[in-house]
Amino acid sequence: MAIPRAAKTQRRTRIQEEKEEQILEAALEVFSQHGFRGATIDQIADVAGMSKPNLLYYFRTKDAMHRALIDRVLDTWLDPLRAFDANGHPHQEIRSYIRRKLELARDFPRESRLFANEVLQGAPHIEDELKGPLKSLVDEKAEVIRAWADSGKIAKCDPYHLIFAIWSTTQHYADFDVQVRAVLGQDQAGEGRFEDAARFLESMFVKGLEIHE
Amino acid sequence: MAIPRAAKTQRRTRIQEEKEEQILEAALEVFSQHGFRGATIDQIADVAGMSKPNLLYYFRTKDAMHRALIDRVLDTWLDPLRAFDANGHPHQEIRSYIRRKLELARDFPRESRLFANEVLQGAPHIEDELKGPLKSLVDEKAEVIRAWADSGKIAKCDPYHLIFAIWSTTQHYADFDVQVRAVLGQDQAGEGRFEDAARFLESMFVKGLEIHE
DNA sequence: CGATAATTTGACCGAATGGTAAATTACAAC
């Protein structure tokens, strides 16, 4: 994939490697800020520091760029959930999962917003991924959580909604960053909010899942 | 505001009332789906069932439409937080707040997505509202929560992050509806997910805020 | 009714949009 205009050669040069990297970086910047329809090729070309036709030499359409970007990012994005270990200590696994998701939100906010934009606008380009790989993975991990609940290791709860809650609370700090900053005020402007959030969320979820007689 | 092209008359006719209503309804539909930049006037005119120049007779620019829409919706959107009662029973107030926010997400998903799109894309049109009225309201209610915590009525916690957590978890069901549906599968397609979510969230937050010896 | 103001429309404009064609330049292998 990402085959240049003349679709004859296999990826050879380091120059292709570099340019495609540049382009996807720029595309991430622009798509994550404006969504698919709001983003323009000219803008991406501008950010990437190359002419529009040159960019279109590497990705033939806006759609192709977006798809390549989604494909590349989706895997990384699901890593924390994959790392969720059925053999680990339940509360510790939940805690780690929250922390990892929060780290993603802090370190890769654009990736988070890329997905948020896409899903928010009806996920026209990734419906299959949602109903396929994503659902499968969630189903699998939900089963783990359910087993923990059934065996009395954590409180009984709906595992799907638990996962949704962890997703939403952590991604909030990437997707709604502007709002979070506005509400906290500039005195709280530093990155401390991520530590505060981690403390709050970990304790809230762990307490929420504790079993008291 | 919303003065027609010939800015001479005060709002007189019911026809203005009706048309502006039609337009804002259509604008909500389109803006909430594509964000500001992704939305087009033609599309809105189409959904509203009138010609583009006719629409522009009532709102002179795309910006004016968007602003009018935001203004109208923002108040409603903050109602649940305003209803948060300092004199109420803490756990019951939290519970009610969650429920009301969840009802908004269920009954007004487009309004939720309108804001989500706007904030996600950097809130270029509502920065003032965020830093002004929104921050003030949150500051006020955060103080209430802090007082509850200090007087031992609920567990000690960061009130701001608690509010963020309630916002994000509830709005998730509107903003990420497609994803939620995809993950839950069509067997869970009915509106039951809102009841499940309510049960889960209320119990999670209430337990998370309980004080055990 | 008639007049006056409000509403609606079709034609249109300049700029931006996604994308193309062809020609030119850089580059790697021999």
Next chain:
DNA sequence: GTTGTAATTTACCATTCGGTCAAATTATCG
């Protein structure tokens, strides 16, 4: 260095975009 291919640019095209204008149509009111 020659040659073939990869990379880049200039000029361009059709469509869509936000928005205007003047004319036509319709409502309102005395």
